[in-house]
Amino acid sequence: MGFFDKIKNLFARTPEQLIEVLNRGLYPCANCKQETRLDQLVPLSFGNCPKCNDLFLVPHLMEDWWVIEPLGAGGMGAMVLRRQVGAHLGAGGAQ
Numbered sequence: 163m164g165f166f167d168k169i170k171n172l173f174a175r176t177p178e179q180l181i182e183v184l185n186r187g188l189y190p191c192a193n194c195k196q197e198t199r200l201d202q203l204v205p206l207s208f209g210n211c212p213k214c215n216d217l218f219l220v221p222h223l224m225e226d227w228w229v230i231e232p233l234g235a236g237g238m239g240a241m242v243l244r245r246q247v248g249a250h251l252g253a254g255g256a257q
């Protein structure tokens with residue numbers, strides 16, 4: 163699955179659904195929907211879905227934002243998508 167297909171799949175879920183799953187300590191695979199427990203993974207490292215082996219960024223709760231997906235990286239650091247726990251969407255930089 164291509165990177166942009168993964169992003170499209172991510173947005174196919176409503177923010178409320180995604181945040182609800184994340185707040186239960188689970189990450190829903192963007193490819194096969196398998197839910198993986200976050201407490202066994204290192205935040206902001208890459209993990210593999212146990213079912214379909216799809217690569218994903220392990221989400222991390224920073225204050226009231228979920229960092230959920232890398233958009234790209236360059237000289238200024240890495241761009242990540244983040245969602246506020248209250249389900250607003252924003253993009254921000256992270257070093």
Ligand SMILES: [Zn+2]
Nearest residue numbers: 191194211214
């Ligand atoms: Zn999967």
